[in-house]
Amino acid sequence: MDYIKQRxxxxxxxxxxxxxxxxxxxxDLIVDEVTIGNVLxxxxxxxxxLTVTSKLDQYEGIRYRGFSLPELYKVxxxxxxxxxxxxxxxxxxxxxxxxxxxEEVEYMRKDWVxxxxxxxxxxxxxxxxxxxxxxxxxxxxxxxAAATQSQFQKQHRVGLRKEDYWDSTYEDVMNMIAQLPVIAxxxxxxxFCDGEVIALDPxxxxxxxxxxxMGFNSEEEFKLFRMxxxxxxDHEGGNVSAHTAHLVGSALSNPFYSYAAGMIGLAGPxxxxxxxxxxxxxxxxxxHYNRTFEEGLSEEEIHDFVEKTLDDGNVxxxxxxxxxxxxxxxxxxxKDFADKYVQNDPLIHTVNILYxxxxxxxxxxxxxxxxxxxxDAFSGSLLLHYGIxxxxxxxxxxxxxxxxxxGAQLIWDRFLSLPIERPNSQTLxxxxxYANSED
Ligand code: HAX
Numbered sequence: 134m135d136y137i138k139q140r141x142x143x144x145x146x147x148x149x150x151x152x153x154x155x156x157x158x159x160x161d162l163i164v165d166e167v168t169i170g171n172v173l174x175x176x177x178x179x180x181x182x183l184t185v186t187s188k189l190d191q192y193e194g195i196r197y198r199g200f201s202l203p204e205l206y207k208v209x210x211x212x213x214x215x216x217x218x219x220x221x222x223x224x225x226x227x228x229x230x231x232x233x234x235x236e237e238v239e240y241m242r243k244d245w246v247x248x249x250x251x252x253x254x255x256x257x258x259x260x261x262x263x264x265x266x267x268x269x270x271x272x273x274x275x276x277x278a279a280a281t282q283s284q285f286q287k288q289h290r291v292g293l294r295k296e297d298y299w300d301s302t303y304e305d306v307m308n309m310i311a312q313l314p315v316i317a318x319x320x321x322x323x324x325f326c327d328g329e330v331i332a333l334d335p336x337x338x339x340x341x342x343x344x345x346x347m348g349f350n351s352e353e354e355f356k357l358f359r360m361x362x363x364x365x366x367d368h369e370g371g372n373v374s375a376h377t378a379h380l381v382g383s384a385l386s387n388p389f390y391s392y393a394a395g396m397i398g399l400a401g402p403x404x405x406x407x408x409x410x411x412x413x414x415x416x417x418x419x420x421h422y423n424r425t426f427e428e429g430l431s432e433e434e435i436h437d438f439v440e441k442t443l444d445d446g447n448v449x450x451x452x453x454x455x456x457x458x459x460x461x462x463x464x465x466x467x468k469d470f471a472d473k474y475v476q477n478d479p480l481i482h483t484v485n486i487l488y489x490x491x492x493x494x495x496x497x498x499x500x501x502x503x504x505x506x507x508x509d510a511f512s513g514s515l516l517l518h519y520g521i522x523x524x525x526x527x528x529x530x531x532x533x534x535x536x537x538x539x540g541a542q543l544i545w546d547r548f549l550s551l552p553i554e555r556p557n558s559q560t561l562x563x564x565x566x567y568a569n570s571e572d
Pocket of ligand 1: 177372402403404405406407443447448449450451452453454455456500501502503507508509
């Protein structure tokens with residue numbers, strides 16, 4: 134058996150036994166209560182999912198297998214002390230729960246290089262879409278088209294045993310992760326560049342290869358991509374994209390189907406499109422004042438535009454969160470990166486002023502439960518600084534990264550034989566009658 138699979142098998146067997154014991158001993162133990170407010174409020178805060186890869190703390194932010202982002206900088210393999218954690222190590226940790234050595238990272242890197250050949254028809258499926266198709270439509274279409282290679286689907290059809298589902302799921306997830314940067318960069322080069330496709334470099338790591346295939350080749354750009362892929366990799370199980378992939382996977386749809394569905398969820402303005410929305414909104418602010426980025430805007434002008442946006446009934450993109458109640462550490466990581474590598478960028482300067490202005494305005498209005506910035510408030514300005522100008526592509530980059538966490542979780546879902554998800558639903562009359570009967 135492949136070395137990583139062997140590690141996974143050892144861990145997984147223990148966890149499978151742990152889960153079975155838990156069900157045997159404590160099946161009826163109550164973990165949470167559900168109010169009408171919870172049901173009609175998007176199930177916010179209700180504990181109802183099992184996710185082994187990461188946990189989101191409302192004040193400290195995301196922890197991958199117990200490690201915060203600053204801790205991960207210390208423990209995960211990097212090419213040098215100034216470098217960013219490598220995606221291969223991030224995935225290894227999310228999958229196995231163990232911090233990998235550099236040798237293990239290199240093993241994973243080579244494995245992904247070997248799995249990176251995308252079936253030709255995937256590109257033809259993307260090409261067949263009309264010019265008006267958005268990058269996320271192309272990306273999710275590409276992932277769906279890649280499902281023809283699903284080993285899980287083939288083996289399930291011939292009668293795979295339930296306890297073995299994880300093995301072919303692992304193969305699918307590994308192939309999918311290896312191929313996503315190739316698919317995404319194909320979309321980028323065709324849609325926003327000269328159309329010339331750049332081949333993968335078998336000597337580069339996964340994140341740097343993504344940069345390279347998009348046409349970015351400096352060491353600093355590699356660092357940017359490593360940092361971006363690292364911070365977006367996972368955000369526990371309840372967010373729309375992760376939850377969608379898990380839900381679809383629970384019907385034993387193959388990992389390509391499940392992840393493509395998750396990507397459709399990511400493509401919403403309240404979720405992964407927010408990184409595009411931030412740039413679109415900032416541009417509209419400059420247009421409103423008829424000013425260029427170089428000419429800049431004062432703190433007062435920015436404040437007034439924030440107020441106007443809210444008065445017009447819109448949200449401030451990049452601010453607020455369903456779980457977080459503090460500045461997202463992924464925002465801080467990007468800000469630190471910009472402070473270190475970027476000087477005098479007018480757009481990043483605007484993003485920094487927004488960080489001073491927006492929380493106070495949202496707090497004053499008293500509606501948003503979290504007035505602080507999330508990951509999307511910063512990412513677009515950094516990507517734009519490094520020359521990725523076509524901001525409608527940003528969510529695709531997010532989607533490439535998120536496969537690390539959601540892919541690992543899909544493997545665990547099969548290892549633990551999590552059942553098909555099927556909550557109960559009721560009509561509005563039922564809720565009303567129930568409420569009246571309790572009065
Ligand atoms: N600007 C203005 N109003 C906001 C707001 C913001 N940034 N954030 C929340 N609110 C409003 C909500 O719209 C809601 O108003 P209504 O009662 O009129 O519907 C009210 O405050 C309470 O909302 P909440 O409980 O604080 O927030 P939710 O859990 O309902 O929603 C969202 C969380 C992230 C969707 C929300 O904060 C938002 O719309 N933010 C802007 C979009 C954004 O940045 N999304 C990306 C989030 C991170 C992510 O998933 N990235 O992929």
